[in-house]
Amino acid sequence: xxxxxxxxxxxxxxxxxxxxxxxxxxxxxxxxxxxxxxxxxxxxxxxxxxxxxxxxxxxxxxxxxxxxxxxxxxxxxxxxxxxxxxxxxxxxxxxxxxxxxxxxxxxxxxxxxxxxxxxxxxxxxxxxxxxxxxxxxxxxxxxxxxxxxxxxxxxxxxxxxxxxxxxxxxxxxxxxxxxxxxxxxxxxxxxxxxxxxxxxxxxxxxxxxxxxxxxxxxxxxxxxxxxxxxxxxxxxxxxxxxxxxxxxxxxxxxxxxxxxxxxxxxxxxxxxxxxxxxxxxxxxxxxxxxxxxxxxxxxxxxxxxxxxxxxxxxxxxxxxxxxxxxxxxxxxxxxxxxxxxxxxxxxxxxxxxxxxxxxxxxxxxxxxxxxxxxxxxxxxxxxxxxxxxxxxxxxxxxxxxxxxxxxxxx
Numbered sequence: 001x002x003x004x005x006x007x008x009x010x011x012x013x014x015x016x017x018x019x020x021x022x023x024x025x026x027x028x029x030x031x032x033x034x035x036x037x038x039x040x041x042x043x044x045x046x047x048x049x050x051x052x053x054x055x056x057x058x059x060x061x062x063x064x065x066x067x068x069x070x071x072x073x074x075x076x077x078x079x080x081x082x083x084x085x086x087x088x089x090x091x092x093x094x095x096x097x098x099x100x101x102x103x104x105x106x107x108x109x110x111x112x113x114x115x116x117x118x119x120x121x122x123x124x125x126x127x128x129x130x131x132x133x134x135x136x137x138x139x140x141x142x143x144x145x146x147x148x149x150x151x152x153x154x155x156x157x158x159x160x161x162x163x164x165x166x167x168x169x170x171x172x173x174x175x176x177x178x179x180x181x182x183x184x185x186x187x188x189x190x191x192x193x194x195x196x197x198x199x200x201x202x203x204x205x206x207x208x209x210x211x212x213x214x215x216x217x218x219x220x221x222x223x224x225x226x227x228x229x230x231x232x233x234x235x236x237x238x239x240x241x242x243x244x245x246x247x248x249x250x251x252x253x254x255x256x257x258x259x260x261x262x263x264x265x266x267x268x269x270x271x272x273x274x275x276x277x278x279x280x281x282x283x284x285x286x287x288x289x290x291x292x293x294x295x296x297x298x299x300x301x302x303x304x305x306x307x308x309x310x311x312x313x314x315x316x317x318x319x320x321x322x323x324x325x326x327x328x329x330x331x332x333x334x335x336x337x338x339x340x341x342x343x344x345x346x347x348x349x350x351x352x353x354x355x356x357x358x359x360x361x362x363x364x365x366x367x368x369x370x371x372x373x374x375x376x377x378x379x380x381x382x383x384x385x386x387x388x389x390x391x392x393x394x395x396x397x398x399x400x401x402x403x404x405x406x407x408x409x410x
Contacts, residue, residue, distance in 0.1 A: 027040060028041065028052075028074070030071050032066055032068070033066055033067065040052035041053040042074075042075060042078050045075065045076070045078075046061045048063060048065075049061040049062055049063045049064055050064060050067070050075040061173070094160050095160050095161060097164065097165035097166070098161050098162065099163060100163060100343075101163060101343075102161055102162075102278060103278055103279050104275060104276065104277050104278065104279065105158040105276045105278075106154070106273070106274060106276070107153055107154050107273075107275070110149075110150060111149045111150060112130065112146075113127055113128065113129050113145045113146045113149060114128050115127055116128055118139055120139070123137045123138070124137070125137070125138060125139050127140065127142065128176065129146075129152065130153060131152070131177055132149065132178070132179055133176050133177070133178050133179070134149070135180050135181065136181040136183070136212065137181075137182065137183050137184075137187065140181075144217060148217065150272065150273065151234060151237060151238065151241070151270075151272070152177075152241055153274065154270070154274040154276060156241070156245060158268075158276045159242060159245040163348065164347075165348070166249070169248065170247075171206035171248075172206075177208070178206060178208070179207065180207050180208070180209050181210050181211075181212050181215070181217075182209070182210070182212065185213075188210075192204075193209050198236040199211070199237045200240060201240045201241075203250060210237065235267075238265055238266040239263060239266040240262070242261065242262040242265045243258070243262050246258070246261065252355070252357060253354070254304065254305075254363065255308050256303050256306060256328045259311070259325055260330075260331055260332030261332055263325055263328055263329030263332065264332045264336065267284055267329060267333070268284060281333075282391040283392075285333050285391055285393055286393060288330070290326075292391075292394060294394060295326075295330070295388075295395050295396065296323060297384075297395050297397050297398065298323055298324060298397070298398055298403070299381075299397055299398055299401075300377050300384060300397070301377035301400065302400050302402065303331060304331075304367070306324070310404065311324060311403075320402045320403050323398065330384075334388060335347040338387035339371075339383070339387070346371060347370070347371065349370045350367065353366040353369070353370065354366045381397060
């Protein structure tokens with residue numbers, strides 16, 4: 001489940017002041033045009049901005065025109081970057097997307113993990129794998145982080161390699177993905193977590209919030225105990241990690257595909273060694289739809305035109321949430337592996353067109369061009385039903401209106 005909140009994209013220096021840490025001798029005091037100050041290391045000039053690194057390792061680019069005249073001169077005079085004094089894991093570039101659908105996606109080895117900070121007095125513990133920063137209120141140690149970090153890194157890798165060419169990258173103002181881990185369920189809830197959930201991606205905080213119990217990590221007294229997390233927890237977390245991988249798509253994609261694309265990745269066979277398997281996809285879609293027999297699916301037009309407000313309204317008691325998620329996942333599977341020649345060419349063309357789309361009308365036009373392709377919703381429904389039946393899923397459509405009146409739909 002994606003808890004979407006308004007996404008702040010402000011680049012102002014004031015937005016970084018809340019994340020300031022205690023100054024170190026190598027820090028520089030930066031002053032904004034409105035007189036606010038921050039301690040950070042100069043890294044490099046970045047176009048019309050200056051890249052600075054906080055004490056916690058986070059790196060931001062601040063527009064030069066938001067800095068005092070003295071600091072603008074200081075930044076321009078630095079030339080070479082100041083060496084990074086914060087321990088971080090290496091960050092290899094993203095691999096290019098595959099041209100065809102892979103059969104398996106697996107990490108070559110356990111991800112390297114480094115300690116950024118372990119402060120027992122402040123209860124702040126920060127670790128990094130190649131593409132993730134894990135912030136926790138309890139000491140975990142690199143071995144523990146390396147174990148559950150495989151799921152995060154493997155999910156990053158599969159989202160890079162699928163031929164959809166999603167180009168995963170961290171949110172604006174971040175150089176690495178962030179996961180905030182909570183020892184206590186109550187702290188997870190206070191931070192915006194959902195009761196009983198294994199994790200949730202918060203766009204407003206640009207972070208994945210996770211109770212450590214869902215990672216197979218438990219505190220026994222003051223010691224960390226690492227066990228096996230339940231398969232359902234892995235599925236939920238993979239869904240939420242995929243949302244984070246697609247953060248830059250959130251404001252573009254229709255709701256059904258935001259959720260359906262995450263459901264698809266979470267549907268795939270995954271093992272704790274960091275390996276996704278796409279072998280036997282017909283079996284996997286059958287398992288996803290409850291065995292494939294008598295699968296009840298949301299009306300296709302209702303599903304493809306549902307807006308975020310109606311989707312979230314269905315999360316209430318007695319709502320259509322389960323049917324919505326399952327239907328979005330099944331429809332995504334159809335466009336990936338059944339529609340047209342079964343090579344996802346149409347939905348890939350749709351993604352390329354809407355990648356730079358401006359507004360809902362442009363997305364609707366691209367949907368009509370690449371996904372509907374002269375078909376009515378009724379005709380598309382017939383093809384979905386026939387196509388999924390070949391893969392062992394017997395679809396029955398709910399009558400329109402499962403999510404209430406459609407008058408509010410965009």
